[in-house]
Amino acid sequence: MSIPHLFRCPISLDLLTDPVILSTGQTYDRASIEKWLSYGNQTCPVTMQKLHDFSMIPNHTLRQLIDRWLLCELKNPGSIARDSSLESLKQILESQQPPTLELMQKIRSLSAESDENRVSMVQMGYLPLLLKIMFTDHSMKYFLSIENSCIAEEALDAVLNLLPNSQLGPLLLLREASAMNALLVLLKGGTMKIKISICQLMVAISSSHDLKELCYEIGQNQVILQGLISVMQHSHHVGALNAGIRALSSLALSLTTVEITIEAGIIDSLVECVMQADKSNVSLALAAIEHLSRIESGKKVLRENPLAIRVLVKLVFRVSDHEGSENAIGCLLVICEESLSAQEVAINEGILTQLLLLLQSQCNSRAKTKARVLLKLLRSKRVVEPCMFGSSHPRLIPWS
Structure with a gap:
C-alpha cells in the first residue's frame, strides 16, 4: 500500500499515528519529534528554524483524514480477506475464555503488523474485549501464574498497540x-x-482529557501510586525505572488535587531516581516535582529531602532541554527562598557556577529569569567556592 506523502512523518517517513503541529506550522509524528528534541535539537527538522516555543498541538484534522483514508484502503480485495480473518479471530477470542497463549500471540502480532490491521481491529471492538479479558475478577489470579503471565503480557502489548488508533473511552472500564x-x-x-x-x-x-475522572481516581489511590513507585525504584532495570518515572510524572502533572499524590511519596521517589533516568524523562520528572512543590505540603517534602539540593544543582545545566533547566531552578527557588541553610548548601554544591553557565547559554528567557531570581536570592552570600577551571585553590565569590 502506497502512503500519500502528506500522511508520512517527515522524520520517520512512516504513516503519522499521532500528528502534532510545531510553532513553525510543520506536522510530525509525536514520538518522532519528541525523540528529535530529546537529543538536544532546538530547530524544526523541515524548516531548520530555531524553536522558541516547544509546544505541540494535536493535528486532529489530519488525523481524521488519515483515518478516513485507511478505511477506504480497507475496502480493497486484500482487505476483505484480512477483515474476514480478523473477524473470525475475534469470534474465537470471545468464545475461548481464558484465551490460549497461541491465540494471544497471534492477536498481538497482527496489532503490531500494520496500521490497516490496527484500524480494522479497533473498528471491530478488539480493544474493549481485550480490556475485559485483562481486568476482571477472574483474571487476577489466572494471569499471575508463571505459565499464564505470558498471555497477559501479549494481551497488554496488543492493547498498547491499538491505543494510538483508538478513542480511549473503553479504558473507562x-x-x-x-x-x-x-x-x-x-x-x-x-x-x-x-x-x-x-x-x-x-x-x-x-494524556486524555476524556479520562480526567479516571485519572483523578488513580491519583487518589495510594496503593496504585505505591505500586508505580515500586516499579520506578527498580534501578537495575532501566526499562522499569523509566516507565515508572514517566507514569508517575504524567499522573502528577495531569492532576489539580495532588495532596494524596504527595503523601504517597512521589516527590522523594522522583528525586531519588531522576539522575538514573533517560534524558527524555528527566525533564518530565523535574516538571512534576516543581508542579507538586507549588502547594505547602509539597514544598515541605522537597525542603526536607536531604538529596534534593545536590540532585537539582547537578541537573540545572545537564538536562537535554531548557524547560528541564527551568524546572530544576524553580525547585531550587522553592527550597532556598526561606532557608539560609539551604542557600548555603546550594552554593557549596556549585549552584553559582551552574547558573552563570546557564545565563551564557542559549536557554529560554523563562529559565534565565528564574536563574537571575535565584542569583539575586543568593547575592548576600560571600562564599568560598572551588575554581571552575580545576585549580585546587579556592576563590572568593564577591557580591555587591
Whole structure:
C-alpha cells in the first residue's frame, strides 16, 4: 500500500499515528519529534528554524483524514480477506475464555503488523474485549501464574498497540471496582513486563482529557501510586525505572488535587531516581516535582529531602532541554527562598557556577529569569567556592 506523502512523518517517513503541529506550522509524528528534541535539537527538522516555543498541538484534522483514508484502503480485495480473518479471530477470542497463549500471540502480532490491521481491529471492538479479558475478577489470579503471565503480557502489548488508533473511552472500564482491583493485583504481583505495560497505560490515561475522572481516581489511590513507585525504584532495570518515572510524572502533572499524590511519596521517589533516568524523562520528572512543590505540603517534602539540593544543582545545566533547566531552578527557588541553610548548601554544591553557565547559554528567557531570581536570592552570600577551571585553590565569590 502506497502512503500519500502528506500522511508520512517527515522524520520517520512512516504513516503519522499521532500528528502534532510545531510553532513553525510543520506536522510530525509525536514520538518522532519528541525523540528529535530529546537529543538536544532546538530547530524544526523541515524548516531548520530555531524553536522558541516547544509546544505541540494535536493535528486532529489530519488525523481524521488519515483515518478516513485507511478505511477506504480497507475496502480493497486484500482487505476483505484480512477483515474476514480478523473477524473470525475475534469470534474465537470471545468464545475461548481464558484465551490460549497461541491465540494471544497471534492477536498481538497482527496489532503490531500494520496500521490497516490496527484500524480494522479497533473498528471491530478488539480493544474493549481485550480490556475485559485483562481486568476482571477472574483474571487476577489466572494471569499471575508463571505459565499464564505470558498471555497477559501479549494481551497488554496488543492493547498498547491499538491505543494510538483508538478513542480511549473503553479504558473507562477501569473505573469499575473489579477492574481497578484486577489492575492493582497485576501491578503488585505481575511480571516486570506486565508492570511496565501498566505504567504505559497510565501515561495514556493521563494524556486524555476524556479520562480526567479516571485519572483523578488513580491519583487518589495510594496503593496504585505505591505500586508505580515500586516499579520506578527498580534501578537495575532501566526499562522499569523509566516507565515508572514517566507514569508517575504524567499522573502528577495531569492532576489539580495532588495532596494524596504527595503523601504517597512521589516527590522523594522522583528525586531519588531522576539522575538514573533517560534524558527524555528527566525533564518530565523535574516538571512534576516543581508542579507538586507549588502547594505547602509539597514544598515541605522537597525542603526536607536531604538529596534534593545536590540532585537539582547537578541537573540545572545537564538536562537535554531548557524547560528541564527551568524546572530544576524553580525547585531550587522553592527550597532556598526561606532557608539560609539551604542557600548555603546550594552554593557549596556549585549552584553559582551552574547558573552563570546557564545565563551564557542559549536557554529560554523563562529559565534565565528564574536563574537571575535565584542569583539575586543568593547575592548576600560571600562564599568560598572551588575554581571552575580545576585549580585546587579556592576563590572568593564577591557580591555587591
